[in-house]
Amino acid sequence: MISTGTIRTVVGIIGNVISFGLFLSPLPTFITIVKKRAVEDFSPVPYLATLLNCMLWVVYGVPFVHPNSMLVLTINGIGIFIEALYICIFFAFAPRRLRLKILSILAAELLFVGVVLGGVLGGAHTHDKRTQIVGILCVIFGTAMYASPLSIMKMVVQTKSVKYMPFFLNGACWTAYSLLRFDLYILIPNGLGALLAAAQLFLYFIYYRTTPKDDTKQNLELPQIVPTNAPEPLSSLTIEK
Template sequence: MTAFFLFLSPVPTFIGICKKKTVEQYSPVPYLATFVNCMLWVVYGLPIIHPNSILVVTINGAGFFIELLYLILFVLYSDKKNRLKIVLIAIIEIVIVGIMTTLVLNFVHTTKRRSSIVGMIAIICNIMMYASPLSVLKLVITTKSVEYMPLSLSVASFANGIAWTVYALYPFDPYIAAPNGLGTLFAVVQLILYATYYKSTKEQMAARKAKNAVGLTEVVFNGESGKMGQIQHNGRAQIP
């Protein structure tokens, strides 16, 4: 349930993207990282690699298709340069996971060794997934704004990290416990950033909204002034 919440947490962000028809300064890194992470955990949970991991397979299988949808939306609403980059990275991720799975299944012949190899690779990608929202860290600190680091994603990462860490303790599975424990710490860092820059973010957004409102008022006023001037000019033109 917490993993499903994590995968669905960016929905408000993408609703805004679809309405504005632009990704603005949102980063595709969290979605590319989660995309490859889900693929790897599906492979890890296969009975021929790590038996009795049906929960791992089902939720990450669902996550794979959800993240694929996010990437499609990113491609649709990005500029040409970023669009090409996103498609290329996603294809490379799919090819690498496919090659890895083929090699493991053909050259490693016990589930214990298969679990170790795929588990180690999955740990790296899982840590990348949790750390990926921090890809905008420089932007957050420079602008003192967390506008482009979605809060829902950070909260979901925190809850998901705790839940999977506990899940991995009974029985102990180091390949699930290690990255999710570290992921919880990354999520805490993100939440601290939110607490630090929440007030300044609200102030910046309010100032920008007020500025836009003033600009719109000036446009309307100038338009009406021009219209009135034209009416007066036409009125004088009709006087003999």
């Protein structure tokens, strides 16, 4: 008989694969940036937000904060690397004023994560306390990220078109992961993500037939929702109709 732990590991691996795909979803945007050697109207904020999100989940997943969270740790570690690469590309082709903005936000994020890490190590002396402190922060930032599709859902209702509808499977997978060995801090943001995904599918079936058919390609940069266990993301998606 397959144990619950084995099933949880398999689900976590699937979640890692899906999250990895979400991390790679902005690649077309960055290929465009490199080819044109300009960031144009693209914003670095979604990538900076996803980087912060991943850093917090890495802190959550390290053994001295929340033991036995290797799958949470690995995918968000990969996320840090990918988002850092995106930000470096963005920085290379951004005008000076935008570069300064990127540096200031990045410095603030690193300082914040450093304070969190120092605070839990110095002020919380048990795994439960450390998990609670970091977990609450992950819930706050993860919930904010998963709520980002709400504006897109509103647009779908107003336009009666699904051309702006992203689909996020990440939340459902990590929700199952959190329930197999109960983890409230993973469950809350990803449970919300799963509910939003269900709402998006519902809207898709309602408005699919009313989506206007045209030959014009339209792109919309959306916040990345990532992983997680974490939150996954957020990266940007390029939606084409």
